[in-house]
Amino acid sequence: MTDLFRIGSFEVTNRLFVGTGKYANYELMQQALDASGCQVVTVAVRRDRLIDAQGRRLTDFLDLNRYVILPNTAGCFTAEDAIRVSLLGRELLEKAGNKGAGWVKLEVLGDKKTLMPDPVGTLEATRELVKEGFTVLAYSSDDPRAAVRIKEAGAASVMPAGSPIGSGQGVLNPLNISLCLELLKEGDPTYPVIVDAGVGAASDVAVAMELGADGVLLNTAIAHAKDPVKMAAAMRHALEAGRLGYQAGRIPKKRYATASSPFEGVISYIPGE
Amino acid sequence: MTDLFRIGSFEVTNRLFVGTGKYANYELMQQALDASGCQVVTVAVRRDRLIDAQGRRLTDFLDLNRYVILPNTAGCFTAEDAIRVSLLGRELLEKAGNKGAGWVKLEVLGDKKTLMPDPVGTLEATRELVKEGFTVLAYSSDDPRAAVRIKEAGAASVMPAGSPIGSGQGVLNPLNISLCLELLKEGDPTYPVIVDAGVGAASDVAVAMELGADGVLLNTAIAHAKDPVKMAAAMRHALEAGRLGYQAGRIPKKRYATASSPFEGVISYIPGE
């Protein structure tokens, strides 16, 4: 039973989006990607142009027949730079014949310390990249009205941050993620919203999905775990747990669970079960 | 690769313990238990003596060759009552030939409103049941020193509550659960600790396991979900996610993830990946 969703013309069959940076080596990355069960893999275009100590290039280690590459503009701090890098990424993926040439994960970062997105540059770049024909997935803060503006600028998906990139703090403000979902999906329930950034533990992925997110993107939580391959498997299960839990409809929270009817004589209620 | 643990002489191969109360009907319970992947199923001895509207009895719907029954003393508010119910449960399971005759999940509840455990009655009943030869798994508050006292009284496992039974509030005080684990496992790392009560969502299970719990017991979160069978599957994945995540070693939380070395010229660091 496939549980797919659409981002523009892309049909996504697995809701965990995994990054490719920060691994100790490419082999470990390969194993972690495999264990994560992901279909979409995001690659910093800037990184792909780099080679490691042995002269090896990242994309040589990615099975382009298996994964859809989502090029990202990590390392860009202006709209101009992000646009340039997006075009470069498209060119590279077109040459490689990978479907990922058609989309981009847009990051226009505000500063090198927090790595939080610049709302103005993000809007500018989104508009321009949409004009250039890209399916834009835009990294955003968890500000619900900023998310709406990005959607209005033409983004095919908004990707609100749970907490700062690489911080491992999880979803710091569940209300804001929930309001992003409410506003972005109002009258447009299939509009895809992917929580991006901040995941530290598997439970963070479950929390994001239980709020109703369509997917989760993460990198550091796997790449810098003590055992990245095992953590990738944890994330795969957490995604599934959160998605199923969202669909299954959780019980409400109560102060305590006293039966409203008195205990005595009520045959079907055993207090403490 | 089995990931078993021991509680007294019991070898547990699946870390999710699932209750059998509060289901709309026994067939739904059967399907949910199946979807949960659990090995151990807990049954209120008081409930098993009840019959439903069609004159059917709970244990007739449990495959006693598949599941190990963990009888529990739900509905008991004194040590005496809990001891009596424990003995009755043992008798029933011995007749049924189920391995669960040797152990009991002890609940001595303090009141019908909060359903929180009475620390004094719990200690008394633990001591007595240990004398009677039971492997005692004792439901407890999350008070770390109370947990130590229960272990000292002979309990084979302490089961601290995340939050009140049926409240769906999850793990309200992760520090206390973590201190229970630290104190109970000090010099005795295989002593089993199972988080019991309070689970509302799948992420709550993952959180408990990431703290280092050996297992999680739950009932209402599945039985009262809109779709209990789907929620049972969510819980199965969440258990796996939390367990793997704990073993994999999560990244530390940071205010933000700025590279310590400056960005410029550092070939391996792309900010925002």
Next chain:
Amino acid sequence: MTDLFRIGSFEVTNRLFVGTGKYANYELMQQALDASGCQVVTVAVRRDRLIDAQGRRLTDFLDLNRYVILPNTAGCFTAEDAIRVSLLGRELLEKAGNKGAGWVKLEVLGDKKTLMPDPVGTLEATRELVKEGFTVLAYSSDDPRAAVRIKEAGAASVMPAGSPIGSGQGVLNPLNISLCLELLKEGDPTYPVIVDAGVGAASDVAVAMELGADGVLLNTAIAHAKDPVKMAAAMRHALEAGRLGYQAGRIPKKRYATASSPFEGVISYIPGE
């Protein structure tokens, strides 16, 4: 010992900014403002143009010699509307001879449901109002990079929301408020940052001030409390508590407080003091 701060050319001697809407009647408002100890009172320009059932007008009940009025643009959903209302407010306060004619609390709201600020309209209106000579205090989300953009647009103060207006949820994301403070005050430590919106309880005010905010603005938490005058007094104390606490330098959080040196023989350490 005065603990003043500056917003543009305004010298503020009390850090609690209090609203004037939502009171049962004007007399109650007067008493609550008095009990709050506030110097600055914010008034929706739109409200001041309204009269109540007895034909009475809000500003007739404000001692303009005692309070500095901070006109606000509540009820505005576009930059144009907010600019128009700001100009109107200035005109009214100039006529009244109140110092508040020189500044404005800018609200450009995104929608009538969440009442969260529209980041684009807020930037536009800020730029225009600065040109018009206003000292602009801009209501913002808690997105740190959005806050920086608003400062760059010329705002004399940014006012990040703790949580949605009137929601009473307090400071939902202390990290974001803390990052707003860090980024806005970087190289400019006296730049004033006022937490606006979301306060429900007095402790919320203390939390905001302990994070390092220069002030807090609130309305509903007082006006809709069961006893608004008593709650106003609570807020006055909470402001003081949070400000003093921030200045005094709190102890760090620890898992537990075990002395590093062993207990025995250490004369100055009594465990549990």
Next chain:
Amino acid sequence: MTDLFRIGSFEVTNRLFVGTGKYANYELMQQALDASGCQVVTVAVRRDRLIDAQGRRLTDFLDLNRYVILPNTAGCFTAEDAIRVSLLGRELLEKAGNKGAGWVKLEVLGDKKTLMPDPVGTLEATRELVKEGFTVLAYSSDDPRAAVRIKEAGAASVMPAGSPIGSGQGVLNPLNISLCLELLKEGDPTYPVIVDAGVGAASDVAVAMELGADGVLLNTAIAHAKDPVKMAAAMRHALEAGRLGYQAGRIPKKRYATASSPFEGVISYIPGE
């Protein structure tokens, strides 16, 4: 307008109880106690028997006409030890003619690392000290049923911990403190409950009081603050803020505060006020 409460025969006029340990010197302690506005000062009996480097004794620096001393049994890990220390404290205070001879803050600690209370030893010592005629204020975990047992054993007040002594983590589980209050005051609304231990910031004091606690006891948060005297003043205001806020009746928390009636035409509602 005095806001007193009773603990046994003691009439308490100020709800902040302040400790006397861990100060850099006695003079600083004197100033901090003064700034805190407290009436009741707690002293470890073990400490009072110690002298500092200059041969000075703690109680020589406490104005026994101004403060009521609450002797405490810090440093005791068994009921026997706590009883012995209590008797010694009574003797010392009787000699000094201080009213505090009649009561004791009972600490029976479980271990030197967490400094959490031992529930069994606490019950034993409470029973014995009540027999000896003491008004017992018993330090407890935040376990609501443990608190009830301590009350039943005769304690005049239960003092649940917000978090471990000296940890500065504040009230980690507001539900449990709230349930302690609910169960202990059921049918006995004036039974005094004082939150003890864990305070780090002034806002923590406000939170405890807003939950309905009758008072707060703290030590490290003042003594180890960078500026203890200023922090003591912060705590005084926080106590007042929390108490007034509790009495004033806070607004409920809402997802957002949308008016139920539509905006247009509703003269008294300005969205965003």
